Structures are given as structure tokens and as C-alpha cells.
Amino acid sequence: MKDNSNIxxxxxxxxxxxxxxxxxxxxxxxxxxxxxxxxxxKTQVEDIKTLIFGIENQSLKEQLxxxxxxxLEPHFESSSASGFFTLRKLAAAVVILLAVTSFWWFSxxxxxxxxxxxFTPDPGLPTVMSSNSNFEFYDAxxxxxxxxxxxxxxxxxxxxxxxxxxxxxxxxxYLADKNEKKAIRFLKKATQNSEFALSSEAxxxxxxxxxxxxxxxxxxxxxxxSNTDNSKALLSQLNN
Amino acid sequence: xxxxxxxxxxxxxITAIKANNxxxxxxxxxxxxxxxxxxxxxxxxxxxxxxxxxxxAFISMWNNVKNESFTPQNDSALQGYLYQIAKxxxxxxxxxxRFKTTQSLTDERTLYLxxxxxxxxxxxxxxxxxxxTMSAFKDLGxxxxxxxxxxxxxxxxxxxxxxxxxxxxxxVRNKKYRCMEKLRTIVLASKS
Numbered sequence: 001m002k003d004n005s006n007i008x009x010x011x012x013x014x015x016x017x018x019x020x021x022x023x024x025x026x027x028x029x030x031x032x033x034x035x036x037x038x039x040x041x042k043t044q045v046e047d048i049k050t051l052i053f054g055i056e057n058q059s060l061k062e063q064l065x066x067x068x069x070x071x072l073e074p075h076f077e078s079s080s081a082s083g084f085f086t087l088r089k090l091a092a093a094v095v096i097l098l099a100v101t102s103f104w105w106f107s108x109x110x111x112x113x114x115x116x117x118x119f120t121p122d123p124g125l126p127t128v129m130s131s132n133s134n135f136e137f138y139d140a141x142x143x144x145x146x147x148x149x150x151x152x153x154x155x156x157x158x159x160x161x162x163x164x165x166x167x168x169x170x171x172x173x174y175l176a177d178k179n180e181k182k183a184i185r186f187l188k189k190a191t192q193n194s195e196f197a198l199s200s201e202a203x204x205x206x207x208x209x210x211x212x213x214x215x216x217x218x219x220x221x222x223x224x225x226s227n228t229d230n231s232k233a234l235l236s237q238l239n240n
Numbered sequence: 241x242x243x244x245x246x247x248x249x250x251x252x253x254i255t256a257i258k259a260n261n262x263x264x265x266x267x268x269x270x271x272x273x274x275x276x277x278x279x280x281x282x283x284x285x286x287x288x289x290x291x292x293x294x295x296x297a298f299i300s301m302w303n304n305v306k307n308e309s310f311t312p313q314n315d316s317a318l319q320g321y322l323y324q325i326a327k328x329x330x331x332x333x334x335x336x337x338r339f340k341t342t343q344s345l346t347d348e349r350t351l352y353l354x355x356x357x358x359x360x361x362x363x364x365x366x367x368x369x370x371x372x373t374m375s376a377f378k379d380l381g382x383x384x385x386x387x388x389x390x391x392x393x394x395x396x397x398x399x400x401x402x403x404x405x406x407x408x409x410x411x412v413r414n415k416k417y418r419c420m421e422k423l424r425t426i427v428l429a430s431k432s
Contacts, residue, residue, distance in 0.1 A: 054373025
């Protein structure tokens with residue numbers, strides 16, 4: 001930029017019009033002609049254009065920081081908004097859940113409630129074993145532990161010689177599979193042998209199965225023969 | 241038909257950007273940031289890097305739209321262009337900071353980076369002038385700065401500005417001229 005070349009207000013405004021493309025056709029062609037013919041004029045115009053461009057560039061640069069704050073803000077806003085939203089959703093969910101559970105509580109028989117309060121399937125036996133004589137039993141145990149009761153039952157049912165342990169797990173599996181009738185049959189078999197290590201557990205699940213079927217008195221009798229803590233707790237609730 | 245609409249939309253976007261339409265600029269700025277941030281974060285950059293690179297790229301894109309060295313070919317052309325500039329700028333940073341010493345540039349890579357240099361302002365003298373003006377404007381007194389920004393960047397008319405400042409239109413016009421002179425003097429002084 002040449003500092004000796006003064007730029008008049010008029011020239012500035014002419015350049016602005018040129019830059020903003022607001023010149024008339026005539027003015028523009030005159031202006032462009034002058035640009036071509038007069039290098040000094042051209043330099044002046046270039047200098048002013050650079051000034052305007054610089055102002056715009058710097059303004060934009062500063063503006064971008066303002067925009068940028070709004071990139072972060074929507075994050076906050078949306079997260080707090082969605083937080084608020086989920087809170088509302090959560091509240092609604094709680095209300096619905098309360099309504100459903102209270103409906104369930106008042107509409108389902110006491111026995112069902114106690115049953116579902118107490119029933120959790122036996123955790124099963126460890127399946128890390130090498131003896132392949134019992135392969136089928138432990139293979140099914142894997143299914144059982146994965147909650148795949150139907151497959152477990154199928155595999156266990158196919159074993160001909162059914163010992164106490166097998167009867168016991170078949171019973172629990174049937175119970176977990178919501179087949180109380182069969183559960184009772186196998187659990188009864190499992191309780192025949194008083195020497196059976198899981199006898200107390202067998203009586204407990206038998207009691208649960210009977211309770212589920214609505215045979216409260218049978219359930220009490222079974223539970224009395226079991227000495228697990230759960231059996232005692234359930235029994236005392238049934239007696240109340 | 242749909243293609244025509246898309247290009248039309250893209251042209252509208254470009255017209256709005258050229259006019260510094262703040263809504264369009266903001267929308268374009270905020271909507272394209274996440275993709276570029278993700279790119280830089282994924283490639284050993286920080287959020288601070290992402291912001292710097294993105295703003296740099298955004299200004300380059302804006303300049304190239306302004307001086308018409310960019311014309312859209314399809315609907316996402318400008319978005320893709322912005323992304324490409326940011327990506328190349330980040331590659332540049334990676335190259336200069338760490339990779340230059342540990343990893344020789346393959347021909348392919350150099351070519352890639354050279355393309356990037358072509359995208360940017362190739363006129364060194366001009367860039368220098370522009371930078372001088374920018375820093376002069378940055379440190380200009382607030383009243384002048386506000387006035388020039390409103391007029392040249394926000395493209396408000398003298399009348400609008402006069403109305404907002406509650407002064408005569410002629411005095412806005414005179415003030416604007418004096419502020420330009422002031423800015424010009426600073427630019428001339430800072431150039432040795």
C-alpha cells in the first residue's frame with residue numbers, strides 16, 4: 001500500500017459498490033476500464049479490497065468462536081434436556097410400574113407371590129469334569145445353567161438310569177420351565193432317599209412346586225422336612 | 241429434478257455464505273464440526289486441535305467461496321470441500337510436528353499435500369497483506385471495530401446502523417470513512 005496515495009471517501013464508496021456488486025452496468029464497465037488503464041488506481045482498489053476482506057476475515061474469525069460456544073452448548077442443552085426428558089420418562093415408568101405391580105399384588109393369589117419371591121433355580125453343579133461316563137448329564141447341566149431348561153430337560157430325560165441327583169435337577173428344571181406337575185413328580189422321587197445329599201433342597205423345591213399349584217398344605221408338609229433357611233422362612237410366612 | 245434441486249440448494253448456501261448470512265454460517269459451522277472433530281480426535285489430535293484446524297479450514301473455505309475459486313458440483317460439495325481442507329491441514333500438522341523426522345514422505349503423500357497447498361491462497365504477498373490487515377483490525381478501537389464489522393461483515397446498511405446507534409446517517413458515513421482511514425494507517429505503519 002502506498003501511503004502517499006490518499007483515498008477519498010468517494011473512492012472508498014465507489015470501491016464498496018464494486019465489491020458489493022451494486023454498480024450499474026455503465027458504472028461497472030467504466031470502473032473496469034479504469035482498472036485496466038491505470039495501475040496506480042488498480043493498486044488503490046486492491047488495497048481497499050484487502051482492507052475490507054481483512055475486516056471480514058477477522059470478523060468471521062471472531063464470530064467462529066461465538067459459533068463454537070454454541071457447539072458445546074447444544075451438547076449441554078441436549079444432554080440436560082434429554083436428562084430432563086429421561087427423568088420425566090423415568091417418573092412415568094415408576095408410576096406405571098407401581099400401578100402394574102400393585103395391580104399384580106392385589107390380583108394374584110398370595111401363593112403365587114410367595115412362590116416368585118422364593119423361587120430361584122438351583123445354581124447347578126460345576127461342569128468342569130473329566131469323567132465321560134456322565135457326559136450327557138453334565139452336557140445338559142451346561143444348558144441348565146444357561147437357563148436353557150427345555151434342552152436340559154430333553155437331554156436329562158433321555159438318560160435311562162435316573163439317580164437322585166438327576167431327578168432333583170429335572171424337577172428344578174421343570175419347575176423353572178413352569179411345569180409344576182412334572183416338577184413335583186421328579187422332586188418327589190428325589191425326596192424318597194433320605195440319604196440324598198440334596199434332600200433338604202429337594203423338599204424345598206417340592207414345597208415351592210406344590211405352593212405354585214396351590215396345594216398349600218402339601219407345600220407346608222414338604223417344607224417342614226427341609227431344613228434350609230429359605231424353607232423355614234417360607235414356612236413361617238405360610239403359617240401367618 | 242432432484243439433482244437440480246440439490247445444486248440449487250448448494251448454490252443458495254453459497255450465496256448465503258458469500259453474503260455472510262450469520263444464520264447460514266452458523267448452521268454450516270456447527271453442523272460440519274462433529275465429523276471433523278471425530279477425524280482429528282481419531283488421529284492423535286485434541287479437541288483444541290480440532291477447533292483450531294476446523295476454524296482455519298472454515299475460513300479457507302469461506303475465502304475460496306468468496307473469491308469464487310470453489311463452485312459446487314453436487315449437493316454435499318461444500319461440506320466435502322470443508323472436510324477435505326480440514327483433513328489436509330491436519331495432515332500438515334502431523335507431518336510437520338512428528339512424522340517428518342520419523343517417516344519419509346512417499347511420493348503419493350507429497351502429491352497429496354501439494355494439492356492441499358493449491359487449494360489455499362497461493363499468493364504469498366496477498367496473504368501477508370491480509371494477515372496484517374486482520375491483526376490491525378483486531379486491535380482497532382472498539383467503536384471503529386464495531387462499526388466496520390457491522391458495515392462490512394454483517395453488511396448492514398448505513399441507515400440501519402444509524403437507526404441502531406441513534407445518530408444521523410451522514411455521521412455514520414463519515415465515521416466509517418474515518419475508521420477506514422485509521423485502519424489503513426495502522427496497516428501501512430505495521431508494514432515495514
